[in-house]
Amino acid sequence: MKLEYYLLDMPLIVPFKTSFGTDVNRKPLIFRLEHNGIVSYSESVTDQDPFYSYEDNDTALHVIKRYLAQNIKDVPDPEEFLTRSSNIKGHNMAKAALEMLLYDYRAREMGKPLHEFLGDSRGYANVGISIGMDNINKMIKRIDDALKLKYKRIKVKIMKGEELKIVSAIRDVYPDINLSVDANSDYTEKDFELLKKLDKFNLVYIEQPLYHDDLIYHARLAREISTPICLDESITSPEKAQKAFDIGACSVINIKPGRVSGLTNSLKIARIARENNGHVWIGGMLETGVGRSYNIAMASNKLIDYPGDTSPNSKYYIRDIVKNPYNMEDGIIKDYNGAGNGIEIDEELINKYAVERGVIF
Ligand code: OSB
Ligand code: MG
Incomplete structure (x- = not known):
């Protein structure tokens, strides 16, 4: 079993201006879980700065590495993962990144599209x-x-x-x-x-x-x-x-x-x-x-x-x-009709955009 992350740096086609700032680039934080021949990807919706909410890429990665990752080692049901992680206050975006991996894993295991x-x-x-x-x-x-x-x-x-x-x-x-x-x-x-x-x-x-x-x-x-x-x-x-x-x-x-x-x-x-x-x-x-x-x-x-x-x-x-x-x-x-979230990952492009990566377990 393996859990990895990739921090990417990707330019947006059009800069996105909100009342809290302008995004020219986005730094997506991507997770990859491999277990029993199934590969799942998810994304933390945090960005580099805590301007939309208090979470950012660094806090998400910290909380996942230190507290949350251990809670998915036996690939529990998503709801069970949330129960186990309820002692961690907040950090919803970090939790969501792992919860979604579990959904994708379960759906792929059953051969069903996620929807x-x-x-x-x-x-x-x-x-x-x-x-x-x-x-x-x-x-x-x-x-x-x-x-x-x-x-x-x-x-x-x-x-x-x-x-x-x-x-x-x-x-x-x-x-x-x-x-x-x-x-x-x-x-x-x-x-x-x-x-x-x-x-x-x-x-x-x-x-x-x-x-x-x-x-x-x-x-x-x-x-x-x-x-x-x-x-x-x-x-x-x-x-x-x-x-x-x-x-x-x-x-x-x-x-x-x-x-x-x-x-x-x-x-x-x-x-x-x-x-x-x-x-x-x-x-x-x-x-x-x-x-x-x-x-x-x-x-x-x-x-x-x-x-x-x-x-x-x-x-x-x-x-x-x-x-x-x-x-x-x-x-x-x-909706995609392939198993799980149905996406086909472009690994070459992930490697091209990655500015940091690591193995969590
Ligand atoms: O408030 O809905 C928002 C994007 C980044 C942060 C906050 C918001 C948004 C959007 C864009 O409105 C939604 C999207 O197209 O992904
Ligand atoms: Mg909004």
Whole structure:
């Protein structure tokens, strides 16, 4: 049995600007498990800096090496791995990287595609796009291109002071498209009047307007604003999802499997949302084809009722580290039908992009 990691350095096709910074390169952290003739790959959704959440590549690698890796040595069920690892507080992205390896391993062992292994799959994912900030003409051009490709929902990044300019310019050109905005926690409880000005633009939701770990002020905002609130950063567990619905902090959740310790909790959160008449979709963290394969399998679950940030690989990287990138047709991506996550790894390219590697056990 062998567990290895590769830290890659890959240029993005288009720099991605959010309220917390601009990504020009991404440094994907990839894991490879080999056991009983089965090879599984997964990706930690951490990046080099702790700007989206407190985790980064170094903390993920540290926690995995020192605490989590020992918990997968007998290839337990994913849920059992999470139970064993529950003494480690937080570090969900690190946990997710190993939890997903276990899902892929189990599915491959049974010869089943991951989306079927997870159950209730519609066989495809409904796809939306997340567009970073740029000058407004470039943003409009990107939306134009995305609409031609038949993306089912357009999400644009906003930040404090830029929101009205961005949204009104888009609505001038596209009064009726399915449009949302993502603030990545750039506003505070003092900005409610400003945020309420977005109500007239008929947005499908506003994503994470306030503090990255907040529920209470979001609940307060939800009572004042008519645009539905979607939480991303704040929802780190099924328990927090339940609390969010209990106090009315959101009606929509962006589920990122990496943020919630993996697929087990992603499914739990989707069920909680359904029980509370909420909506859910699968987000992304600019993953390579490795991480993307888990997101797409999850997004195909029938509980996922909104289009996600699950663009095909070609949005992000000139050449992906998988040999079989997804194609999008009519705003949907079909699941792979090979066993497990179905990806075919381009080992040559991984070696080319690797800036660090190591054997964990
Ligand atoms: O907030 O959803 C976010 C990317 C990196 C970090 C945070 C976010 C995002 C995205 C892009 O919006 C989603 C994607 O296309 O992978
Ligand atoms: Mg977000």
